[in-house]
Amino acid sequence: MITDRVRATGFRQSAAAMVLLLGTMGTVGTALLFQYVGGYIPCALCLAQRTPYYIAIPVALAAAIAAAGRASPVLVRGLLLVLGGLMLWSLYLAVFHAGVEWGFWPGPAECAGGGGADLSAGNLLATIDAVHAPSCDEAAGRFLGLSFAGWNAIASAIFASVALGAAIAKSDRHARIR
Template structure:
């Protein structure tokens, strides 16, 4: 009834969507940090790593698909991107569980106290900044913390990547 796209076109579109979607997801997190003033905890920063690796990987997948590289290369890159997003989803679920007190978080991810601020130089000011505890959500929107929203976004991007990798 409707014309279907070829596998190559589907993979090219999917890789392009993944580049934009993954970059936008991590861009929003960076916006909340640098524009909104939210200081990320250790787990928040760790959840960005799959995106920092995934965006360039999906750019490679987009190029491989657009340049008609062997399908195994494009599929492999998309599958690797999907695996990264599954890892990101697991991190988001873990962090959200820590925030909801369902399980304990890492021992080195808690609010601490800063030493006395004796000088006025930049290094002293940086030492005075204490990252927030991983067990406290910076905020919630529609009942989900940033970690919860990241878990959903990662699940979406994992689905897109894996579906495109196995598209016949």
């Protein structure tokens, strides 16, 4: 029987874990596609924004497996809380980077940038030392008025809401009681 302190888990937690797993993988996958297929060289803050996702992907996988396997509600909800915290960290990094791009505050010293080298010039080894990350205060591009950092802020806010909402939500009406 469930104690009053620990709520059972159900469809909401399982669905949230899967949404978070697919969403975090899709977000970081999109960033990697823009980098390696689109030729966008990420700045220092762009790379920093990936760190919460790199941590969140295995945590979301563990949460999805735990929820599908009907693991302890404390474990499932704890993993969802961790995911919520990671996505809040990502949200902070994204808002900070967007603020640097809009000139609201200065970026870190390592964001001074120097432009990138042409990687299609033929000899990659000769040009690899000449590649410098772009400045963090210049958006590589904008879509509907938002930079990559702005879109990451929206995605991170959505993912944090999903994770935290599922972590504290009541169990489904038809959830199995342990």
